[in-house]
Amino acid sequence: MTTPNKDTKAPAPAAAAKPKVAFFDFACCEGCQLQITNFGELLLDVLGAVDVVEFREAISEKWDGDYDVVFIEGSIGDHHAEERLKKIRARAKVLIAYGSCATTGGVNGMKNSFELDEIRQSVYGKDYKLFDSTPTKRVDQVVKVDYYINGCPVYIPELVEVLKHALRGLPYTVPDNPVCAECKLNENVCMYERGLACLGPWTKAGCNSWCVNNGNICYGCRGEVSNPAKNANDVISKYNLKPELIKAKFDMYNKCKEGAK
Amino acid sequence: MSTEDTVNYHILMKGELDGFVKKLAKKMKVCAPVAKGHNNYAFEEVTSASEISMDYIPTILPPKKYFMPPREKMLDFDLSGGKPQDKAVLENEPLAVFAVHTCDLAGIQCLNMVFSERPRDYNYLLRKENIFIIGLECNKYCDGNASCALVGNHYPNGGYDLFFTDIGDKWVIHVNTQKGEELVENMGLAKTSSADMVALDKVREGKKHTFQNEIGVDPKALPGIFAKGVDSKVWHDVGAKCVSCGNCTNVCPTCYCFDMSDTINLDLKTGSRNRTWDSCQFETFATVAGGENFREERANRQRHRFYRKFKYPLDKFYRSFCTGCGRCTRTCMAKINLKDTLKALAAEHK
Numbered sequence: 001m002t003t004p005n006k007d008t009k010a011p012a013p014a015a016a017a018k019p020k021v022a023f024f025d026f027a028c029c030e031g032c033q034l035q036i037t038n039f040g041e042l043l044l045d046v047l048g049a050v051d052v053v054e055f056r057e058a059i060s061e062k063w064d065g066d067y068d069v070v071f072i073e074g075s076i077g078d079h080h081a082e083e084r085l086k087k088i089r090a091r092a093k094v095l096i097a098y099g100s101c102a103t104t105g106g107v108n109g110m111k112n113s114f115e116l117d118e119i120r121q122s123v124y125g126k127d128y129k130l131f132d133s134t135p136t137k138r139v140d141q142v143v144k145v146d147y148y149i150n151g152c153p154v155y156i157p158e159l160v161e162v163l164k165h166a167l168r169g170l171p172y173t174v175p176d177n178p179v180c181a182e183c184k185l186n187e188n189v190c191m192y193e194r195g196l197a198c199l200g201p202w203t204k205a206g207c208n209s210w211c212v213n214n215g216n217i218c219y220g221c222r223g224e225v226s227n228p229a230k231n232a233n234d235v236i237s238k239y240n241l242k243p244e245l246i247k248a249k250f251d252m253y254n255k256c257k258e259g260a261k
Numbered sequence: 262m263s264t265e266d267t268v269n270y271h272i273l274m275k276g277e278l279d280g281f282v283k284k285l286a287k288k289m290k291v292c293a294p295v296a297k298g299h300n301n302y303a304f305e306e307v308t309s310a311s312e313i314s315m316d317y318i319p320t321i322l323p324p325k326k327y328f329m330p331p332r333e334k335m336l337d338f339d340l341s342g343g344k345p346q347d348k349a350v351l352e353n354e355p356l357a358v359f360a361v362h363t364c365d366l367a368g369i370q371c372l373n374m375v376f377s378e379r380p381r382d383y384n385y386l387l388r389k390e391n392i393f394i395i396g397l398e399c400n401k402y403c404d405g406n407a408s409c410a411l412v413g414n415h416y417p418n419g420g421y422d423l424f425f426t427d428i429g430d431k432w433v434i435h436v437n438t439q440k441g442e443e444l445v446e447n448m449g450l451a452k453t454s455s456a457d458m459v460a461l462d463k464v465r466e467g468k469k470h471t472f473q474n475e476i477g478v479d480p481k482a483l484p485g486i487f488a489k490g491v492d493s494k495v496w497h498d499v500g501a502k503c504v505s506c507g508n509c510t511n512v513c514p515t516c517y518c519f520d521m522s523d524t525i526n527l528d529l530k531t532g533s534r535n536r537t538w539d540s541c542q543f544e545t546f547a548t549v550a551g552g553e554n555f556r557e558e559r560a561n562r563q564r565h566r567f568y569r570k571f572k573y574p575l576d577k578f579y580r581s582f583c584t585g586c587g588r589c590t591r592t593c594m595a596k597i598n599l600k601d602t603l604k605a606l607a608a609e610h611k
Contacts, residue, residue, distance in 0.1 A: 045527045164525050177543045180506035184592075185331035185538060187321045189301040190508075192594055201506040201594060227544050229504035229559070234595040 019068035019167060022054035024088055026074030026081050027108050027136070031153045032099035033057040033073060039156060046160065049167065067092040069166050075101040075108040075256070076142050078132040089143040094166050097139040098159065100152035104223040105256020107152070108136040112255050136256050148174050152221035152253065155207040175205040176225050179218045183209035191217045192239050199249055201235070202228040220253045269436040271450040272457055273425070279310035284448055285357055289393065292327065293359040294320055304358065315360060315427075318403040319586045323365050323514035324358050325372060327392060329385055331538050335521070341530040350533070353388045360397040364409050364586035366420040368514025369394070373420075374578050375517055393440060396421035400464055401471055406587030408600050410472040411480055414585050416465070428460040476600050478607040480581070486610050487572040491564075495605045500560025502595040507540035509589035509597070510566060515574075515582040516540070541565050567602065 023033060037058055039046060053063035070092040076082055089095055100106030111119055112135050120128040139145055149162050165172040175181075179200035183190075186209050191198035199220035200212065211218055236243055273281055285291050286308045294317040295305045302317040304324055322331075338347040361369075376385035396417060399409075409415040417424050422441035425432040433453055436442050453461075474480070510516040520539040525532035539546060542563070547556040556562045566589075574582040583599070590599045 049527045049529065160527070161524065164527060164529065167529055168525060176545050177540075178504075178506050180508055181511070181540065181543065184322070184506075184508050184511040187303050187326075189297050189299050189321070190592070190594070193299045193301060201504045225505075225544065227505075229595075231501060232504065234502045235504065238594060238596050 018049065018051040020053045020063065020065065021050040021069045021071070022052070022063060022067045022092075023056070023071045024054070024073065025056060026072065026085065026102070026139075027077040028074030028099060028101040028106070030057055030073065035153045035156055035159070042156070042160065046163070050163070065091075069094045069096060069163075071096050071098050072102050072139050072145075073099045075105050076134075076137040076139065077108060077111070078134055080132060082134075082137075082142050085139065085142050094146045095139075095143065096147040096149060096162060096166060097145045098149040098154050098162075100150060100221045100223070100253055102139045103145075103148045103150045104253065105136050105138045106221070106253055109254065109256030110251065111136045113251065138256055147172050150174055150204060150222035151207055152219075155210055157208070158206050174222075177205045178225055179203045179205050179207065179209050179212070179222070181205050182207070183212050183218075186213055188212045192235070195239070197239070197241050197246055197249060202250075220250060224250075224254055224257070268452075269442075270453040270458065270461075271434045271436060271445045272431050272453050273434055273450055274431045278313075278315075281448060282307065282310045282313070282359070285359070285444075289355040289357050291357045291359055292324075297321070307359075313360065315397070317360075319362065319364065319407075319588050319591070321592075322512060323368050323586065323588065324361055324394075325368060325514055325517075327356060327358055328369060328372060328389055329376075329517060329519070329538075333384065333536050335384065335534045335536055337531065337533050338523075339531045347534075349383075351384055351387055353391050355391050355393070357393040357395060359395045360425070361394055361421065362397060362399055362403075362586070363417050364407070364414045364584040365514055366394070366396050367412075367414045367418065367584040368586070370418075370420045371515040371574070371578070371580065371582050371584070372517055374580070375515075393444070394421045394423075396424035398424065398426040398464070400427055400468065404587065404591075406590040406598075406600075407585055408475040408583070408587060408603075409585030411475050411478075411603075412581045412583055412585045413480070415468060415472040426461055426464055428457065428464055431457070433457055433461045475585075476604050476607070478603065482607070483571050483581075483603070484575050486607050487568060489610055490606045493606055493609055495602060495609070496560045496564040498605070499563045499597055499602055500558055502597050503542070503559040503563050504595050505542050505544060505559055505562070506594065507542045508592040508594070510540040510542055511538060512588040512592045513570075514584050514586055514588070515570070518546075541569070563597070571603075 025033060034057065053061065070088055072095060076085060097103045101108050116135060120133050124131045147162050147166055149159050162172050182205045183200055188209060191212060196217050198217040200218040202224050203218050203220045204222040204225050207222060232246060236246065282291060291307055292304045293307045293313040294302045295307065295312055296314045297303050300318065302314055302320045304320050307313055334350045334352060336347045336349050338345060376382040398417060399415065419437065422438045424435040424437060434445065434450065436445055518539045518541060519536045521534060521536045523532060523534050548554040556565060570583040571581060574580055
């Protein structure tokens with residue numbers, strides 16, 4: 001397929017046949033949308049395959065028909081968001097949750113570590129009851145999700161892979177191996193060897209150990225593997241770590257897992 | 262030693278290594294151990310001797326990464342016509358792997374056996390033909406994690422084109438193949454003197470004392486010990502430690518399991534089939550359709566790994582698939598130690 005650069009000006013007769021794709025954001029930093037605008041040249045290929053009808057961060061157009069594919073970013077933190085999400089789902093053939101906030105609750109999950117009224121008060125002050133707020137939910141705690149793209153932010157190659165699966169109607173499985181699996185293949189010096197505690201051994205792969213490749217630890221943004229090792233005593237003792245430190249690291253991205261109903 | 266024996270021995274003065282590497286790098290890509298910090302090393306492309314660590318402990322990944330790349334494209338396909346088309350792909354280039362320890366030479370020999378079995382793995386076998394291997398003898402242990410003497414890999418046992426042994430101010434180079442001979446002749450490397458050969462013998466003699474069976478168990482007894490050890494408590498202890506990160510198998514010179522997957526391009530018509538290293542330590546590895554997992558427990562998966570080194574390949578290839586490199590112990594975050602595991606298992610059958 002050739003890249004239809006000229007489509008940007010034409011009223012797009014050819015584009016009419018392309019799948020209608022829309023992007024929506026809920027409680028998040030919109031950094032995952034930014035990742036898409038950061039596609040670079042790949043963006044032209046993607047735009048050759050789909051017709052983007054809504055994308056708040058990059059275009060002002062709206063669409064009132066049905067969507068072939070919607071991307072949902074952000075977690076759900078109040079009643080209004082729940083209703084809005086349900087309406088989008090009703091108009092979407094395929095729904096993709098992308099980014100940690102949408103797929104696992106992400107950092108918003110930390111809200112669930114507190115009593116709801118206590119955290120509302122701290123954020124909104126004495127009139128907090130005027131501001132609707134619910135415990136953080138992942139997108140799939142509100143509506144059916146067809147595809148997941150974990151990560152904070154999403155890893156572009158995985159996003160494109162999932163999009164292709166969605167366009168072909170094939171299932172995509174988020175890898176259930178730990179990040180170490182990819183990190184070792186990239187032959188990084190292990191962060192533990194560098195004296196740093198890293199969540200790679202417990203976190204789902206699929207990011208190609210993006211952070212460690214660039215000199216950072218794994219923060220666990222993709223969520224825990226489905227059966228993480230419960231016992232980290234040997235790891236803690238080998239590297240002389242503080243158990244509280246490891247636990248605190250898990251809390252950053254994994255709180256939603258245990259919280260909210 | 263007779264003159265006939267010394268025919269295939271040449272020397273390289275230590276000061277001439279840089280010239281050797283530079284000349285070699287003009288002929289082909291040269292990969293050698295490079296220091297990565299924190300006492301970690303990796304085989305990487307080099308163009309001069311100053312980048313190389315001749316004194317190194319086994320690299321993070323063994324040289325198997327050049328023979329079976331961690332990620333490898335196998336074929337391209339095209340679904341646009343009436344009938345799907347495919348074309349086999351082999352991405353490779355002439356390459357020299359320099360300063361390969363004897364444990365890793367043994368690892369390559371094991372993989373050669375595996376991939377030569379029918380159905381043959383042509384990607385592996387064709388790539389291998391393009392790799393020039395230069396071994397390097399260890400005159401002392403790399404560290405306490407190695408168990409090369411247990412499996413007899415502390416001495417060279419073939420599997421190379423050239424082989425370097427440090428005898429002080431120079432290396433004695435054993436020439437093992439015609440390709441190797443052409444290279445040393447092309448480089449004009451001098452033949453060894455009888456004094457050099459005496460020095461080589463002395464190094465080999467000294468190693469008899471330096472390297473000793475690391476676990477105090479007769480290697481010939483190991484298959485029997487493993488045959489009786491299927492239900493051993495040792496596996497539960499090891500399984501309780503394991504975090505299933507897969508490091509032990511990824512760094513193993515003889516682990517070769519892989520997974521295959523197809524990926525399509527954005528045109529949704531063309532795509533490729535790719536393989537990636539897999540690990541029997543992963544939850545997903547032995548999970549089959551319907552969700553059944555026939556090695557669900559970490560203990561079972563770790564036991565499987567040990568049997569794949571010390572039992573099954575002995576039955577099939579008459580050879581230990583543990584090369585004694587010590588990588589699995591070094592890389593394990595949860596302190597699973599190969600030597601200790603073998604000792605504990607052997608102790609149950611005293």
